[in-house]
Amino acid sequence: MTDLDRLPDLPVRAVLPDVLAALEGHGTAVLVAPPGTGKTTLVPLALDRGEGRVVVAEPRRLAARAAASRMAALLGEPVGETVGYAVRGDRKVSARTRIEVVTSGLLVRRVQHDPELPGVSAVLLDECHERHLDADLLLALLLDVRAGLREDLRLLATSATVAAGRLAELLGDAPVVTAQARTYPVSLSYRAPARGQRIEAAVAATVRLALSEGDGDVLAFLPGAGEISRTAALLDSLDADVLPLHGRLSTARQDEALRPRSRRRVVLATAVAESSLTVPGVRAVVDCGLARVPRVDHRRGLAGLATVRVSAAVAEQRAGRAGREAPGRAYRCWPEHEQATLPAYPEPEIRTAELARFALELACWSTPDGSGLAWWDPPGEGALAAARSLLVTLGATMSDGAVTPRGRRMADLGLHPRLARALLDGAAAVGARAAAEVVALLDAGAKLTDVEAELRRLRSAHDDAAHRWQRDARRLAGLVKTPGGAEAVDAALVVALAYPERLAHKRSGSAPVYLMAGGTAAELPDGSGLDDAEWLAIAEATRDPGRAQGTIRLAASADEALAVRAAPALLSEVDEVRWDGDVVARHVRRLGAIVLSERPLRNPDPALVHDAVVAGLRAEGLGLVRWSQDTTRLRERMAFLHRVLGPPWPAVDDDTLLSEVDSWLDLSRVRRRSDLANLDAGASLRGLLPWPEAARLDDLAPDRLAVPSGSRHRVDYRGEQPVLAVKLQETFGWTRTPALADGRVPVLLHLLSPAGRPAAVTADLESFWRNGYAAVRADLRGRYPKHPWPEDPATATPTRHTSRRSR
Structure with a gap:
């Protein structure tokens, strides 16, 4: 047990009794304390009551080592005695260690291996407000452990922000203890x-x-x-x-x-x-x-x-x-x-990060979709679905989400599932050391774009990055066993095993642009040293906002044979029939989106041809079919009746006609654009007219309307209300506005001057003669004296001629 009187007088020290009391009475608690107040160092020492080991989970390796060093210094001991730490690739503990500081990800692995956490009396989850992905996952797993296996396990979550309400709720309405910081202005x-x-x-x-x-x-x-x-x-x-x-x-x-x-x-x-x-x-x-x-x-x-x-x-x-x-x-x-x-x-991070490693941990916990766990924020459905799909591709899980033995092995490596797959399969293909060197590079990042060049640089360099890479490579090589054989460095193969969908083939043209198997295009930056490569195994590519294609940051030169070897699941051979202005039919061998070879098809499947024509129509629109003026007007009249009367009058808008194209167009002989242009849309469209209702088409929505002068003028059905444009003098004697669709919709009359310009617009002719005509007559009869402008248009003789010609 730690002598609390020896601890420095930091602000958290004053609330240590409250923290211990909250844990004693409730089993969980939340401590809110600003940075630098002692929550990371004093609280773990206070939790050491001799009842079991205290584990402190930190979001970062650097923070874990620093916290352990600070606590050991307070006790006047070296790290590894009472206080130790464990991070990936580095561990300092002993049989005497009672307080261990670990990274959140490492503690997730320990919980997976033994959920009961034997010998652990308390877990402190530090810096929860930073919302790292591993920390959120660890919190959910520990809550599940406490609910089902270890009710006695004490959980203390710390945060530097006062927004701790949701955190306390997750911990079972845990008490919240707040330490006031001693700060200066x-x-x-x-x-x-x-x-x-x-x-x-x-x-x-x-x-x-x-x-x-x-x-x-x-x-x-x-x-x-x-x-x-x-x-x-x-x-x-x-x-x-x-x-x-x-x-x-x-x-x-x-x-x-x-x-x-x-x-x-x-x-x-x-x-x-x-x-x-x-x-x-x-x-x-x-x-x-x-x-x-x-x-x-x-x-x-x-x-x-x-x-x-x-x-x-x-x-x-x-x-x-x-x-x-x-x-x-x-x-x-x-x-x-x-x-x-x-x-x-x-x-x-759970809302924005890539979730493959997270999803593998859920699969190992036997809850592939995360249901049943208490989340601060649940993972996004789309991101989690994408991650689960990738795990199936890598062989880490079954299609139902159940983890495979291979998946558990991948999880034990402590790497992203992509890198775990590359290490396991790469070690079998090129040897443990060679695979480990490439995986260590992919995990840490690189200065150069060319993987091979970066490997050569790291092997001869003596800086921190090189030393860390060499140490990680040795550690990773020790995690896998190979059946023997020569070590052949094939960096591209190892990269491709990690990122099979990023195998890329150079597009034709002068620019070094590559199409990835996943369908994304990416360009090599200047000075990459890879411009002559026909194929690339891409490890890292980014996409800048506003750019259609990505930029390749790290890749290795490859070839087609390597691509086929590394990504057999992406290989396919199909008869492909598609619309490209005309129907194009070919037998294609692909690696994902990359065409490896193709040859024309002489007698393609008629069903595939039909589907390609339909796809062409939907992509380019109904303008591919011949529409005469009369056909267009027929369509407008039918659309009017569908809008006003509904069934059985059919909808004839573009979306409906394209979605039901087989119900009115015969595409059985269409192979080219010219074949579509020869189709008569009018004859096909008339086939949609309902019978026997179609016999009343000219009554319900006539193409032309007779006016009092004896003329017949076309009705415009393009707007929401049918429009009849007619010279005002031709409507003399018309006291009631004509209506269509069995009298449901009045025609909107555009009454024209003798020059054909709109003089008035009305759907109520009787009201116009009574209230509006006088003003129109006063305005126009001086400009058009040769035309009749009677005072009483209701009794005047309608005419389309001048006054003299009418006489």
């Missing part, structure tokens, strides 16, 4: 980048300003390792130690960034320093306002990282880092008016 200022200025340049300039305006160290937030490297280069001449801090650094370099120095420090960090870590000595924070988060384009099958604006909660946490030990300053690299437009909280 932080002054805020906004320094938006100049027009066209890159964010690295803006951050570097603001760092210099922060150093000049006060004392202490500076903590600057940037979205990723690339931006950190470029910003560090811009600060090369600075009279201070510029230190990067991100998850891809070695443990020694991460520790170096967290250790105070005699000279002032500028720590350039990713989101890892928002809440999981304490960086002592910081008096100024420079926030670029951006973060890198997982995103996936399900339609194109491209997953990766996207740079997004931070939330208001994250911006507040970042700024708060400046006021931990003394009054501080926070500089935000965006316009002040944009602050109000920031989202309130970060978007949970």
